[in-house]
Amino acid sequence: MSAFRPETQVVHQPKPVLTGSSPISVPIYQTSGFQFEDPAVFADGMTRPDGAFVYGRYSNPTVRSLEEAVARLEGGTAAVAAASGMGAINTVLLGLLQPGDHVIAQHALYGGTAHVLDDLTERFGIQVSYVAEDDPAAVREAVRPETKLLYLETIANPMTQVADLPAMCAAAREAGLTTVVDNTFASPILCRPIEHGADIVVHSTTKYLSGHADILGGIAVFADDALYRKVWSYSCALGTTPDPFAAWLTLRGMQTLALRMERHCANARVLADRLAGHPAVVAVHWPGLPGHPSYDVAAKLLPDFGGVLSFDVAGGRPAGERFMSAVRLALLAPSLGGVETLILHPASTSHRHLDDAQLAQAGIGAGTVRVAIGIEHAEDLWADFEQALG
Numbered sequence: 001m002s003a004f005r006p007e008t009q010v011v012h013q014p015k016p017v018l019t020g021s022s023p024i025s026v027p028i029y030q031t032s033g034f035q036f037e038d039p040a041v042f043a044d045g046m047t048r049p050d051g052a053f054v055y056g057r058y059s060n061p062t063v064r065s066l067e068e069a070v071a072r073l074e075g076g077t078a079a080v081a082a083a084s085g086m087g088a089i090n091t092v093l094l095g096l097l098q099p100g101d102h103v104i105a106q107h108a109l110y111g112g113t114a115h116v117l118d119d120l121t122e123r124f125g126i127q128v129s130y131v132a133e134d135d136p137a138a139v140r141e142a143v144r145p146e147t148k149l150l151y152l153e154t155i156a157n158p159m160t161q162v163a164d165l166p167a168m169c170a171a172a173r174e175a176g177l178t179t180v181v182d183n184t185f186a187s188p189i190l191c192r193p194i195e196h197g198a199d200i201v202v203h204s205t206t207k208y209l210s211g212h213a214d215i216l217g218g219i220a221v222f223a224d225d226a227l228y229r230k231v232w233s234y235s236c237a238l239g240t241t242p243d244p245f246a247a248w249l250t251l252r253g254m255q256t257l258a259l260r261m262e263r264h265c266a267n268a269r270v271l272a273d274r275l276a277g278h279p280a281v282v283a284v285h286w287p288g289l290p291g292h293p294s295y296d297v298a299a300k301l302l303p304d305f306g307g308v309l310s311f312d313v314a315g316g317r318p319a320g321e322r323f324m325s326a327v328r329l330a331l332l333a334p335s336l337g338g339v340e341t342l343i344l345h346p347a348s349t350s351h352r353h354l355d356d357a358q359l360a361q362a363g364i365g366a367g368t369v370r371v372a373i374g375i376e377h378a379e380d381l382w383a384d385f386e387q388a389l390g
């Protein structure tokens with residue numbers, strides 16, 4: 001290279017070649033593409049996910065490390081990462097469904113997913129039937145010849161209903177459906193849906209997997225290689241691929257996932273118990289409380305009950321709004337799964353696309369407050385909630 005002029009040398013930079021050692025942390029391969037000596041290897045890499053790395057929209061080594069890490073955690077064969085949770089969900093739905101298909105989904109869904117399903121109906125004639133998350137008989141009843149897919153959330157957003165995954169996945173399997181489970185709220189530390197019969201697990205990695213509220217990301221994990229290849233190929237066309245830096249931050253965050261989940265769940269237990277005993281609180285929705293409609297399913301399915309809870313303050317929406325302006329430590333902000341405690345009002349934010357009937361069907365009240373509990377000291381959190389309730 002030293003034989004070339006400076007203009008050429010600044011373009012063609014030396015790349016590290018490691019001999020006798022390798023990095024401890026996964027390196028960031030911040031490159032859009034890869035160079036080849038053999039044109040046949042280049043051509044082959046464009047046709048399959050396990051060929052050579054060719055172009056960032058198809059695959060990237062840092063992104064692949066993330067895909068392998070999450071696939072292994074979830075007990076799947078492979079994964080396709082995306083630039084956001086919605087990117088992963090849309091890649092799966094658009095990659096597998098065709099106009100005229102029918103989908104069965106649970107009533108209580110993340111608002112963004114509910115919005116996408118409505119849109120698929122309006123624009124592509126994909127019909128959707130809704131069932132309760134713990135009613136396999138309703139799945140059997142809803143099946144039609146054109147039904148392709150059952151869509152569930154392990155722990156639903158924001159009222160924390162827990163899907164009866166073994167029973168629901170079994171009903172779907174009998175009818176030859178593909179079951180997709182959004183496992184964002186549980187994380188693979190609390191639940192691995194493939195072990196309960198799911199075919200595809202999706203995550204917003206923006207949340208617990210990355211864990212620090214600093215990236216957007218999503219991932220779909222596959223139990224079956226053929227489904228993986230089909231969706232991978234569609235993801236290349238759709239362009240939902242994440243940036244390597246976001247994949248790297250997700251990998252780094254994931255190293256503390258188990259520790260963080262332990263604290264999120266322990267803090268949730270303290271707040272749920274104390275909120276349930278507070279005179280200004282009408283109802284607390286957390287599946288670890290015996291009165292919660294999903295308590296029995298949750299106790300069978302999960303080793304702990306997650307870090308998100310919702311509650312209703314006496315006095316409805318105005319009282320809920322007053323609570324939200326009175327907290328000092330918890331932040332009024334969207335999202336969940338980071339280390340800071342966040343609160344929001346689902347009816348006007350995350351679930352604003354739902355009409356009154358849909359809100360009621362999902363169990364979301366006009367004054368419901370959702371709390372994504374962080375990893376602060378539980379007593380500091382409770383002191384903040386108590387003063388705000390006061």
Ligand SMILES: Cc1ncc(COP(=O)(O)O)c(C=O)c1O
Nearest residue numbers: 084085086110157184204206217
């Ligand atoms: C359960 C669930 N799934 C999917 C998403 C969408 O993820 P993202 O915001 O990363 O697109 C969210 C976002 O809040 C969510 O809560």
